Amino acid sequence: MKTKFVYLSILLAFSLSGVNAAVPDCQSVVIGSGVAGMKAAMDLKDGGNKVCLIEKMPFPGGATNLAATYFVAVGTKEQKAAGKFISVDDYVARQKKMLPNVDVDKLKAQMLCSQKNLDYLNSLGANITRVLSDYQIGTADGTSLGSSIVKVMFKALKEKGVAFYPNTKALDLVLKNGVVTGVKVRSGNEEFVIPTKNVILATGGFAHNQKLVKKFAPEWAGLPTTTAVGSTGDGLEMAVEHGAKTAYTDVVRMNPSVHSENGVNSSLSAARAEGGIMVNLDGKRFCNDYYPDYTQLSRWLQKQKGSMAYIVIDNKAMKASKRLQGFKDKGYFLQADTLAELAKKMGVPPKALEETAKRYSEFVKNGKDLDFGRQHNLTLDFSQPPYYAVKTQPGIQVTLGGIDVNNNMQVIKKDGGFFPNLYAAGEVTYDGSFRPGPTAVGLYQGHIAAQNILRKSN
Ligand SMILES: Cc1cc2nc3c(=O)[nH]c(=O)nc-3n(C[C@H](O)[C@H](O)[C@H](O)COP(=O)(O)OP(=O)(O)OC[C@H]3O[C@@H](n4cnc5c(N)ncnc54)[C@H](O)[C@@H]3O)c2cc1C
Incomplete structure (x- = not known):
């Protein structure tokens, strides 16, 4: 026609x-x-x-x-009140160190609007008031x-x-x-x-x-x-x-923890945030699984067999997150009462997974990851069965x-x-x-x- x-x-x-x-x-x-x-x-x-x-x-x-999760804002009165203040200049310098190609003038101009942006959205009722860090603010109730x-x-x-x-x-x-x-x-x-x-x-x-x-x-x-x-x-x-x-x-900004099921791609980053570790098909950790540069983390993951990894957590981590419980209800997680049983379901050597968990729980106890230097959310001590594993691969989040x-x-x-x-x-x-x-x-x-x-x- x-x-x-x-x-x-x-x-x-x-x-x-x-x-x-x-x-x-x-x-x-x-x-x-x-x-x-x-x-x-x-x-x-x-x-x-x-x-x-x-x-x-x-x-x-x-x-x-x-x-x-987070709205990026720097140097706001909300952050000052919460004791999480950094000046725009210091923030820009920090970013420049991490991202040498960043245009400092453009970044500074954007960040100087932080308070204005936040006040604007909150005047409309967005309720973005929960200070998460010196550069991140979330909604008051975590929605x-x-x-x-x-x-x-x-x-x-x-x-x-x-x-x-x-x-x-x-x-x-x-x-x-x-x-x-x-x-x-x-x-x-x-x-x-x-x-x-x-x-x-x-x-x-x-x-x-x-x-x-x-x-x-x-x-x-x-x-x-x-x-x-x-x-x-x-x-x-x-x-x-x-x-x-x-x-x-x-x-691009990668998401290192994407689970795909029936054509739906979901971010399982919450499993790492609750302490979860990333384990490859040999049943071993292969990197700092809470490394802040998600694109680098994705590159490490890409190099593993099948370009995939499982995130493993215990019941304490599962109970702490409504988001994860929602994914469990959708059937995304494998579940077992022992790590050996879980390993069989994952298709990884049971002994290797047990060894990995034992070694990692020592790191948690001593507060030091001797293998990969993970510093954040070093909490998973595998003390509470059942255990859960979810299959993940990297995916693109933002261009x-x-x-x-x-x-x-x-x-x-x-x-x-x-x-x-x-x-x-x-x-x-x-x-x-x-x-x-x-x-x-x-x-x-x-x-x-x-x-x-x-x-x-x-
Ligand atoms: C899983 C996930 C988590 C994220 N978490 C955060 C976070 O915590 N904090 C944060 O700040 N950002 C986060 N982001 C990034 C953020 O959501 C987006 O990058 C940003 O909101 C994009 O806004 P935009 O207005 O540029 O584009 P969009 O919001 O994508 O809007 C573009 C619109 O254009 C329409 N469109 C496209 N082509 C056409 C066309 N030809 N004709 C007419 N309409 C068209 C699209 O349908 C769309 O509605 C996240 C992104 C994802 C995917």
Whole structure:
């Protein structure tokens, strides 16, 4: 059937009120309704800009919905009160030591917005107040960070009356003489162009697109991902197609503890956090199983037989975590009353597993891991049967490189210069800091992109 191209201004579309309404002209189109896109859209609306927020899925939030634990913030009054304070300068210096390629100016600019970001989300009701460390804050009651953020931001977005178009997929950008004039979209069976003066690409990462993982981060091709199904790199591909520059697309944040069951990939990091050790098919530990660099940890795991490991815990660890109990109820864990029986179920030599557990419980007793120097959560003494093991492999959690942007979030061209009215924000970008806290960076970048559009249009 011949594809129909029509302009959105003559279409009827879904509006937030839930009724069909005539679509206004869009001065700005924001593509993607994760934290970056929602923030940009709300700021634009607040500034009097006619903004349309389009989303290919039937619901908002993207990978932001999945953000599990911590919002990155530094030097806040909450951290000061909790005695976990570090200055922004000291934090930046610490990051630079760990990540020599980090852009210190960009990281500093992001971190100086910590209090503002936090106050903004909490003013909407996100309740991100539980200080976890000098750079991490979680929700007060430990509920998932991302779902709290999406819930309160989407509510605010509706209250402001931002025009939101779910089930509307951006297919391409329309450019004339290097300036974006529209976005080609598909909604239902229709394909049409939304004319616009500005576009913000906030389409998230690309970990759910094996073709792009193979192209950009081949080291991790073929592995599962814990990210959202919508994270297929659409914005990255569109921008590259029109000559955008990319940076560090090979850099990803791995999750070393992914369990795959019936096509669902779940993060079992909680099992290590509760003290669990990683054991290979020889029944042996092979690294510091609580090493803070998850990508390095994943590399060690990749080198093991079958590129997999079991995380082993005892009942004390299981009882401490509701999340783990939920996974147990889903049947993810092997279970046995003795380590020898558990080893048989795992297919590892029973003697070796018993030896590993005996040696490790000595380390726990003495507070020193003589084999691999594990320092954190050195608690598993195997004192409480039954024992549990869950099969895990590495998976991609967040992509850290992407479209290169300038300080206004304008997309930089491969051949020099930048697109004057094409912006990018969130996981679709290379942000300069390798996204220590992706939700915080998305919030910051969405805000900056919107402010720049507003400044230019006034
Ligand atoms: C398991 C897991 C745990 C995490 N834990 C944390 C954490 O503790 N703390 C933290 O800060 N971060 C965490 N993150 C990372 C964080 O969730 C994301 O990196 C971040 O929220 C991405 O925000 P975004 O707005 O850039 O993209 P997203 O939230 O992914 O939003 C992008 C949106 O764009 C839509 N879209 C894509 N293509 C198109 C198209 N062509 N047309 C229209 N719409 C499109 C998508 O459907 C999606 O809704 C975690 C991620 C995962 C997967």
